[in-house]
Amino acid sequence: MTIAAVQSDPTPAILPGSGGMRGALSDLFWRRPKFLLTLMLAPPLLWLGIVYIGSLFALLAQSFFSIDEFSGLINREFTLKTYGDLLQAANLDIILRTVTMAALVTLASAIIAFPIAYYAARYARGRWKALFYLGVMLPLWSSYLVKIYAWKLILAKEGILTWLLAKLNLLWLLDAWLSLPIVGGNSLSVSFTGTFIVFVYVWLPFMILPVQAALERVPGNLVEASSDLGASPGQTFRNVLFPLALPGIVAGSIFTFSLTLGDYIIPQIIGTSRLFIGQAVYSQQGTAGNIPLAAAFTVVPIVIMGFYLWGAKRMGAFDAL
């Protein structure tokens, strides 16, 4: 009898499909997860593949074209002539200047970032931790141009820095610095020193966050053990903290280095008339109309960053990102 009851029970163990197009689709997704996966991946991959990778290839292709010096028209035939132009002394100067600046900016950012990151990771708790976090996040996300503009206000000859130094009777120091070759100039806002300060300021948060992430993972008792074993604070820093923070520093340096390499707005607004890679690219494609040379120029930071990322990966920097 029970068997008969079960057999006559119309309710199946599996619920009926909800029917219609929607149900059929839903069933199809369930039965063929690969189909759903393809459907989910197609829009973003098509977008990024066509818009971004396509554009990058268009750019790369342009670097193998050349410009006709008389007509100014672009000759769409394969040639290495543009890369030959890239290796002129003036252009090599630009590349060297940019790489040096990027290296100095990275170094300075690491030095300024470390105490902030270390304090935030080891000592800040609760409310203070949140405050530190926002304290780094807000400048990171504040408008890039407004930050540059703020420094134009600060570094201007009649600006707050000159005023402050005058109050402290230190104007002679500023004048002495500005009279130095290379780093000096008429005022800080038209000198390499100014460019350097603004670069450090704008990219600093990009360094703090990964260093802090790396330091968060250092157990506090490791530092205690080091000092218990008789190491001075300096020795603890050199032998324990610094090696453990290094992947974070390298991760941060990827940003500071790459961003400095490609920037053309900061040196244009605060700096000398000598060009950086980004400015060279911009002026070649804009006023000069030499898109092939501009394209070849952009290959330089791509290659440098390629090597940099390769080295960073070997140092384990990607685990700290």
Added chain:
Amino acid sequence: MRSDRGQRAPLGLKIAAACGLLFLHLPILLIFVYAFTTEEKSFVWPPPGLTTQWFAVTWNRPDVWEALSLSVRVAAISTAIALVLGTLCAAAVSQTRFFGREAISLLVILPIALPGIITGIALRSAFSLADIPFSFWTIVLGHATFCVVVVYNNAVARFRRTSGSMIEASMDLGADGFQTFRHVVLPNIATALLAGGMLAFALSFDEVIVTTFTAGQQQTVPIWMLEELIRPRQRPVTNVVAMVVVLVTLLPILLAYYLTRDGDQIAGSGK
């Protein structure tokens, strides 16, 4: 015995950290003071007097309003596109394992990992090769491309915390795929998406490097500002706009932080 538990930070460290934070914040605060200065021609400090008249002057400037309206429209549409693409990509990458998964995350991150000028000039050369004229949509094309990554990062972090067994349970209880998405997946990832959207909006609203290559003659707020920085016309108006821009980007960031602060990955730690 020496114990470091509850130990206070060394004074030197405290001072260095405090100086670093001041270095990060004082320049931005300075913008707020300059918005009220009576000085028109130079950046003289201290301001000779304070006034609010520049707010009224700025309010009546049609070029500022046009730039603002363009920026908001571009940011809104780019954010919408980035939300769809970023969420799809994050869902696919975090829910399933397949060949080429790593390559896809790299592809998503690439537009912000490479210097902006490369993205910009690449798009521009593609437009010129394909004979596409500059328009509102060329700006959106560029912005959406690099906004995908912020949405993606936030969504991936949240998907990682959402247990897959919840989706299975929903299906076992008879919900179809769409119902599961609507009632189980979406409520779980909603705040992460909102935070990602906020950050994408802020990123797009502030972008200048890529935009200079894709905008043609149109002016977004950052392009307007860049123009004023290179060829100043009315400095006090620039001061006021700068202050407003700081405030406009501040709100979405604070909101994004608030929405994700309990998670293991807080929104906005990458830009």
